Amino acid sequence: MLTCLKMQSASPKYVKDIEFKIQSKLKLIKHTNSELLETRQLYFDETLEVYQEAFKELTDYAVSHSSLLVKIKNAYEDALQIRDERMSQFIIQDKVFGISVRKKQRDEKVRTLMRESQELRQENLKLTFEISKMKKELGKLSDDKFSDYITLMKERDARYTLYFENVALQLKLRELDGTSRSLYVDDAYGDPVVLRIALERCREQLSTTQTELKRVTDEYSDTVPRREHDNLEAKFYDISKKLDSLTSEFEALQNTHKRVLAQKKGVEEELMECKERCRELERAGTPRPQWEICADFISGGRDRWWQLASGLSSRNMLRVLLKELGPAAESEHLEYFDGLGSDPAVPPYLRHEGRVRNLRLSRRELRVALAAVWGGKRRRPAEPMQDYLTHYFEERYHQPSIRAEWAYNLCAAAEQMLDEPQVKLFWGVLHGQLSEDIYWGHRDQWYTIKEQLYKHSKDGENITIEDFEKVTRSTFPLKSEVEIKNLTDVMKKQLKLKINATDVNLDKLFYENEEGFDRVEFARELYRQRQLAQDKYIREVVAELGGKQANNTVTVDSLKRAFAIVDPAINHIRMERYIRWAFSEQTAELSSIGPIPLRALVARLAAGDIERVGQRYRGTRRHK
CATH class of the missing domain: 1.20.120 (Four Helix Bundle (Hemerythrin (Met), subunit A))
Structure with missing residues (x-):
């Protein structure tokens, strides 16, 4: 009996090690007595991360109960994820209401x-x-x-x-x-x-x-x-003094009134920005499938369905459903791609006979591959993307089967993940639907703001938030105050800065991994604002041409006139480049280019790298 009690009281060595690690990590976390919920939440989040790591190690050691512990861990993490999503929704609603x-x-x-x-x-x-x-x-x-x-x-x-x-x-x-x-x-x-x-x-x-x-x-x-x-x-002097005092007070009230109107306009613009983001979230958000409906189509009913699907991800649940519905789900086309052959109509990098293994690339693997493609493309700027991709696979993979495998899997993964801006841009450039200059222009913006921020940093690594806004405003003079504020908010969100933080760590802000710079949240916000500014610029040009409802054609001279009115600071070289892109003519004389329909012109401008050079009305500041 004593031996049994000793065995029960003695814990395994790995449990003691895990407890020792937990205690040592908890000592490193600074305990807080603050009444602020955000500060207390940060403390408990750090504590939760320590216990999550300990739970993961315990799952690895406890072999006999590992499946049960994994299920508990997955259910707990799913509950935390749903809690975070609901909290973010409440924060957005509270912000709009505020x-x-x-x-x-x-x-x-x-x-x-x-x-x-x-x-x-x-x-x-x-x-x-x-x-x-x-x-x-x-x-x-x-x-x-x-x-x-x-x-x-x-x-x-x-x-x-x-x-x-x-x-x-x-x-x-x-x-x-x-x-x-x-x-x-x-x-x-x-x-x-x-x-x-x-x-x-x-x-x-x-x-x-x-x-x-x-x-x-x-x-x-x-x-x-x-x-x-x-x-x-004497009476006149006293009355004059009172009049001057009232006049100065009236002017001060007028200035205050103007400032309040400007602040009101800024708040309205910020509200419109928040509404637009909410619409984007509503449009991009995908509701979770109602998997319980599938139980009506599975032999064995609801109990058997939950036995099959319990603890599985959505992707694995879909596979189980397809397997139960029929033998077609077990066909080899889920594991292999059929080669498109060597027909000249097939792109060179996809010409292959036979079957190709489906690697099922993840999003991260696809982003790493695209970053490598763009990195090599920089050395061959004049070569079309399809030809370069063919040469890229030939240089990287010498065996035709491996080359075809990566080419087919890259295209399949890109086609499935077009919801990401980085993938959508690459896919459009690959098929000739978008200009390659969009990527390089975005890349130049990224490295320009990076260089300017490091140049104005205090110690080559840190910069204050106030200086960050000043440098951003001077680097991008055409951006409005709302856009500068959005960039600052994204920066704070990316670095997880606290409310009272004043310094920005540039090394963390501009850290790039193998997925490329455009994976960084700050770079994505730059790209989003760049696309919105381009859309507005094109709308102003189209308005000068008569609007989208006009069923007329556009000539080179009319497009020149529209660009000159909308963007007085544009030079002739940039204007000629925009016009040649819009009319799809790179070599012919501008005077010999014929008119094209307005709708086709708008589509070409939207697919190109069209950027405003200066303000439309000189001597005024944009507030939008």
Whole structure:
């Protein structure tokens, strides 16, 4: 009994090793007490990865229960995958809802600012009316006070005149009497001669004074008293200061209003971008097959079907279904390809007699093969893709059977995986449907932005997010702010940067494996924006030609004119290259090229490397 208990308590060596590895890895993970769900989620994700690796090792060691453990592991990983997909859907829905809420809030703020601006305008108008009214009252007061002032001056002058006349008459009487005694002065006022002389002098002085008064009245009719002038000037200065303050506030509100409108436009563009991405996800998303329906067509019913399909992937479930439905599924054409023969109509790289083994290339194997093909094609740019692919297989595989095997499997895998942009571009170039320059133009963009970012990096490896946006904006001046923001978001998503991260590791961003550069998420976003910009460019050219609804033909001159209007910065060499591609004429004179239908022209432009050189309207900045 004791021996049995010891055997139960003692764990196998591999279990102890796994536990030791788990403990050592868990010590390396920094435990967090943050209340942020995102930080806690990152901590538990790292812990989960440690236990997943331990579970995988345990599955490898536990041979007797390996099948059961593998099933448990697959079911758990499927549940995690479904959880991540649902979380991404919730995040997208929350982002779209948040954008609409922010848009409503900004609209309300704009309306509030507009109402305040209107109220300030009305208040400014009222102040203007009050200033004009005060000016009129000031003029009336000036006139009234000036008339009172003139009356007082007249009275004062009259009093002074009478006083001096009286003194002069007294002096004259003293001279006539020859005495300086004052007792005779009062008697002189009773002399009629003295009174007549005094009256004449008074009349003369009165006439002179009236003339002078009239002259002064005419000269100073518009004069304002100094005290009133100073008071009015002080009031005018205060009102002017208030007006300047209100004007500056109004201009600030106007600028804020313009900024809010620009932000609103940017939010609307971002909303349109999110809606477009949602439509792309809805269009590209494939619903999971309802495998339970197959149980009705299998002998044995639903129980036997679940016994056959339990724990299998969709691909293996399809094979089981085909095997159960009939013997045709067991035919050799699932394992082999039939050779197309050596007919001249067959492409050179597919000319083969007999059967070819189906390697069932995976997506990664196909991408690695295509990256190798493009890498060799760079050394032979003038050779057509079909001829180069033939030479590529001949140089790489000397045995005809191996050469045919890789050629057939490459084409079959590419035809099945056209949902990937990299594969679709190669397939179109191989069959002459797309221009090879599309790939090389995209590759040049990738290495240009890579070179510029490394050039402006701090230590040859890292760059701040702000500098990243500046360099991207200067490298691609035709990209809008929304496109620059999308590139930044894709970069953050690719590098899994945290919210408070400020530096970008360029080595990780531009890391290329054997699958090629166009497998990187940042490169895919560049390619997507390049295709959208080309589609918009072509739509503007077609609009200048009359629109897609026009049932007319297009000449070389009309296409030249459309390019010159839409893209004033385009040079003659690039324009001629675009025109020759659109009309499928590489050697003939442009003047000898005949017109073609508009629909054919649009299809050719969409299949070529057509890129805008400069802005359509000079001196303006694009916001779209």
